[in-house]
Amino acid sequence: MSFIKKTYETFRTSPVLRTLVWIVLAIVAMLIAAHYLMQLGTRHGARCAVPDFTGIAIGDAEHLAKKHDLEIIVNDSLYVPVYDGGIVLEQNPKADVAVKPGRKVYVTINSFAQKSVRIPYVTGYSLRQAKNNLEIAGLEIAELIYQSDMATNNVLEERFRDRVITRNDNIEAEAGSGITLVVGVSAESGAVSVPKVIGFPLKEAKSRLWEVGLNVGRIVYDEGIEVLDRKDARVYLQSPQQNKVLSLGQRVDLHLTLDPEKIEKQSVASDRAARRLEGERELREAQITDSLMVIEAAYKAERRAADSLAAVARGEQYIPEGEVITPIEEPATSEATEETTFSD
Numbered sequence: 001m002s003f004i005k006k007t008y009e010t011f012r013t014s015p016v017l018r019t020l021v022w023i024v025l026a027i028v029a030m031l032i033a034a035h036y037l038m039q040l041g042t043r044h045g046a047r048c049a050v051p052d053f054t055g056i057a058i059g060d061a062e063h064l065a066k067k068h069d070l071e072i073i074v075n076d077s078l079y080v081p082v083y084d085g086g087i088v089l090e091q092n093p094k095a096d097v098a099v100k101p102g103r104k105v106y107v108t109i110n111s112f113a114q115k116s117v118r119i120p121y122v123t124g125y126s127l128r129q130a131k132n133n134l135e136i137a138g139l140e141i142a143e144l145i146y147q148s149d150m151a152t153n154n155v156l157e158e159r160f161r162d163r164v165i166t167r168n169d170n171i172e173a174e175a176g177s178g179i180t181l182v183v184g185v186s187a188e189s190g191a192v193s194v195p196k197v198i199g200f201p202l203k204e205a206k207s208r209l210w211e212v213g214l215n216v217g218r219i220v221y222d223e224g225i226e227v228l229d230r231k232d233a234r235v236y237l238q239s240p241q242q243n244k245v246l247s248l249g250q251r252v253d254l255h256l257t258l259d260p261e262k263i264e265k266q267s268v269a270s271d272r273a274a275r276r277l278e279g280e281r282e283l284r285e286a287q288i289t290d291s292l293m294v295i296e297a298a299y300k301a302e303r304r305a306a307d308s309l310a311a312v313a314r315g316e317q318y319i320p321e322g323e324v325i326t327p328i329e330e331p332a333t334s335e336a337t338e339e340t341t342f343s344d
Contacts, residue, residue, distance in 0.1 A: 085112030142178025149184025217251030
């Protein structure tokens with residue numbers, strides 16, 4: 001007690017010590033106050049689950065967000081015909097994610113109308129150039145129609161809804177619309193090998209088929225894939241399979257899934273089948289080459305026999321084509337013998 005009393009007396013009688021103590025206490029109080037104010041400002045420890053805003057109108061989404069002390073920010077829009085305009089299609093963060101109050105939730109909404117784009121004039125271009133120009137404009141190929149021409153895969157005509165597009169036209173179409181192309185094909189090059197499109201999203205798979213001159217057939221999604229998830233689906237099955245030889249303009253059916261294991265399994269099986277097809281094709285080509293060689297040899301033998309008979313009938317010596325008969329020189333010994341005998 002005497003120590004405490006002595007310390008108190010020292011503190012009471014020393015202005016400097018009192019000042020230092022008050023300064024330390026003030027600093028500690030400020031630190032404590034700053035800590036609690038910071039927690040209050042950032043709502044430290046407070047969490048709320050993000051509601052599911054997808055499928056509801058943007059106005060309703062904003063009202064629901066305000067109830068949960070959240071803020072809705074529209075950062076993109078798409079056009080999905082099966083949904084009404086203004087419907088929330090996607091959100092970030094996703095539903096049920098725990099966030100702090102006051103957090104911004106970024107959403108993608110459905111456009112009220114699809115934007116229109118100008119249809120580029122591609123007649124006279126190669127198929128590849130025409131396809132690229134259409135895709136850059138936000139359009140795609142509806143169908144490839146082949147007709148006889150001196151040049152293969154040269155665009156002869158461009159159509160939109162049965163109307164022929166000319167150079168001076170200024171026609172607009174909704175983004176994503178399909179343009180029909182009439183394309184030439186020569187008699188010597190009317191077949192193509194089907195490319196592999198397994199593992200690709202639908203947009204890229206279709207582009208690869210169009211590039212080689214094939215049309216897109218049926219498009220089938222696995223059961224349970226929602227419209228908004230289709231952009232993430234990838235091709236796991238194509239029919240006819242890769243490496244199959246088709247005529248230009250034929251169709252290839254595509255099946256899509258969200259299951260990566262199914263894609264990998266079908267990709268391996270497709271590669272195996274493609275190698276088998278390639279081996280069978282090489283074997284057929286070798287057999288055809290051998291058959292042609294045999295036919296050519298038989299034809300040459302038959303022709304040689306006919307030429308020989310014709311030569312005999314004319315009383316001539318038959319000389320096979322490509323062969324040279326060297327004339328036989330007369331022996332010079334007889335003339336020399338006559339000269340010797342005369343001199344004698």
